[in-house]
Amino acid sequence: MMMVMTVTANAMSYKTAKKEALFLSDKMAYELNLTPAQYDDVYDINLDYMMSLNSRGDVYGSWWDRRDAKLRCVLTPWQYDRYRGLNHFYRPVMWKSGRWAFAVYAHYKRGHFYNHHPKPHHRHDPRHAPHHRHEPRHHGPHR
Secondary structure, eight states, rough: OOOOHHHHHSSSSHHHHHHHHHHHHHHHHHHHHHOOHHHHHHHOOOOOOOOHSSSGGTTSSHHHHHHHHHHHSOOHHHHHHHEEEEHHHHHHHEEEEEEEEEGGGGOOTTTOOOOOOOOOOOOOTTTGGGGGGOOOOOOOOOO
């Protein structure tokens, strides 16, 4: 039986985006064995993505493509391959019955964290549009 958490439609609130990005990033850090710097970058990338969701069309639109491209730069080749193979990480948000749904909750107990909170590289201001976000730091040569 698959369980997912749902949040009502339209733009996600900053508080919800932060909560969902933190939970998702924590599980990615655990499963992908992220370094602390990678964890910080992945959190920023996931938060940017969550903040960009305004409608059903955004789930797998240009901001999803941007998230995937940024993660490809931050993760090692084996981490990226594993991320792509885990659908709850690769496609973390769905649109079901007029609501946001988060697949990660089908795999992890709500409220359990493996890591401390990440240290974001910048402060997110919900008044800023997602296109004003920073790019993640690169770890070594571009892959």
